[in-house]
Structures are given as structure tokens and as C-alpha cells.
Amino acid sequence: MFDKKDFQVFNDDTLDGRLNLIKSQLDPKFELFGQDLLKALETEYQQQFFMKIAKHQRRTKNPPPDTWLAINQDKKGYKKTPHLEFGLWPDRYFITFSLLADIRNRNNYYPILNEYQNKIITEGWGVSNDHTSSTLKKSADFEQVIAHYQKVKSSDLVVGFELLKDDPIVSEGNYDQMLKDKFLQLSKYLVIFNQEVDR
Known part of the structure; x- marks a missing residue:
């Protein structure tokens, strides 16, 4: 399904051109892959999950720098809840678990982060305080990332995996299958x- 041609959508620097390429070339793949992920998640956890594919509807001038599908457990929307994303930057695929800056009940997640900090570090996930950046830091930096998230209200908390297009x-x-496995591991x-x- 996915191949190196996926990244060609970013070669078009116009808003309409890139949006049309995303809609025609990537969104159908996201739909198929996302439905497969939903099925696997619901089988694994016996819980309900919801998917949204980014439509970039608020963009009026600049083309989107990335595109993605998001999965969470609240059908009202994903941005104010813990959620998973799979998507592409111009130079990489990414799979992330995120707590964004304006997540509901943000303080309630701090002790959970501290509890699972060592496990996330041991598993070697990349980490970040900015979901709008393509770059993930090494897992060894996770303690600092958590501290920053707890102190700076505008920061995000991102844990994930990336696969460079030149890999x-x-x-x-x-x-x-590798992308699916990584997504399910992070889920x-x-x-x-x-x-x-x-609780």
C-alpha cells in the first residue's frame, strides 16, 4: 500500500495542488489503513476507537506541511484527548501518541507520565514537546520532555516512531506490516x- 511515491504530494508547493494530491493519493490509503488499524485495536482491547483523516480545511494560503490520520477513544474529537496519529512529513512517516497543550484535564496526566517514563525510555520511542515539528528526540531525553510539558503550558507531549523516506x-x-505493528505497539x-x- 505505502511506497516512496507517497512523498511526491509534497513536491507541489501550491495549496490547491497539494490538497488535491493528498485527497486523491494519500487519503484513500489512510482510509484503508485506518480501518485495518481500527479493527485490530478493537479486537485487541475490546473497546471502541474512532478515526479522523486530516482535511486541512482551515488552510487558505500555505499548503499543509504534513498530513495524517488520527485515532482516539472519544468520538467528539481527538485534539483535546490522548490520541494516536499516523502520517507523513515530506521526508518521513510518523507514528505518534500525543497529549497536546490544550488537552482536557491536563494535570491529571502528569503522574501517569511519570509512572510510565522508564518504560517508554526502555522501549526506545522518540519524544518531543512539539507536535508541529517533524523531529523526535531520543528516548533518553524523555525526562526533560516531561518536565517541560509540566512547566510550559503551550508545550505538547509526543511519543513516537519515525521512518525516513531514505531508509x-x-x-x-x-x-x-511494520508500520501497523509499530502503531499497535504504541497504542x-x-x-x-x-x-x-x-479512575
């Missing part, structure tokens, strides 16, 4: 954080 895996092709944090904060 030999992408050149060889046939990496859909446990979505479920755990929702369960812990609801």
Missing part, C-alpha cells in the same frame, strides 16, 4: 492513559 526499508518496499499507551485518568 533502505522504504526503498525496498513492503513495509505496511497501549492510548488505552492505559485513558484508563488511568478515568
Whole structure:
């Protein structure tokens, strides 16, 4: 399904051109891949999940720098809840678990982050305080990322995985299963954080 040609949508620097390429070339893949992820998640956890594919409707001038699908457990919307994303920057695929700056009941997630800090570091996920940046720091920086998230209200909390388009895996092709496996591995944090904060 996914291949190196996916990144060609970013070669068009016009708003309408890029949006049309995303809609025609990537969104159908997101829909198929996302439905497969939903099925796998609901089988694994016996819970309900919801998907949204980015439509970039608020953009009126500049083309979107990235595009994605998001999955969470609240059908009202994903941005104010813990959520997972799979998408593309011009130079990489990304799979992330995020708590954004304006998440509901933000303070309730701080002790959960501290509790799972060592596990996330041990598993080697990339980390960040900015969901609008393509770059993830090394997992060893997670303690600092958590501290920053707790002190700076405008910061995000991002945990994830990235696959560069120049990686030999992408050149060889046939990496859909790897992306799915990484997404499902990360999904446990979505479920755990929702369960812990609801207690």
C-alpha cells in the first residue's frame, strides 16, 4: 500500500495542488489503513476507537506541511484527548501518541507520565514537546520532555516512531506490516492513559 511515491504530494508547493494530491493519493490509503488499524485495536482491547483523516480545511494560503490520520477513544474529537496519529512529513512517516497543550484535564496526566517514563525510555520511542515539528528526540531525553510539558503550558507531549523516506526499508518496499505493528505497539499507551485518568 505505502511506497516512496507517497512523498511526491509534497513536491507541489501550491495549496490547491497539494490538497488535491493528498485527497486523491494519500487519503484513500489512510482510509484503508485506518480501518485495518481500527479493527485490530478493537479486537485487541475490546473497546471502541474512532478515526479522523486530516482535511486541512482551515488552510487558505500555505499548503499543509504534513498530513495524517488520527485515532482516539472519544468520538467528539481527538485534539483535546490522548490520541494516536499516523502520517507523513515530506521526508518521513510518523507514528505518534500525543497529549497536546490544550488537552482536557491536563494535570491529571502528569503522574501517569511519570509512572510510565522508564518504560517508554526502555522501549526506545522518540519524544518531543512539539507536535508541529517533524523531529523526535531520543528516548533518553524523555525526562526533560516531561518536565517541560509540566512547566510550559503551550508545550505538547509526543511519543513516537519515525521512518525516513531514505531508509533502505522504504526503498525496498513492503513495509505496511511494520508500520501497523509499530502503531499497535504504541497504542497501549492510548488505552492505559485513558484508563488511568478515568479512575
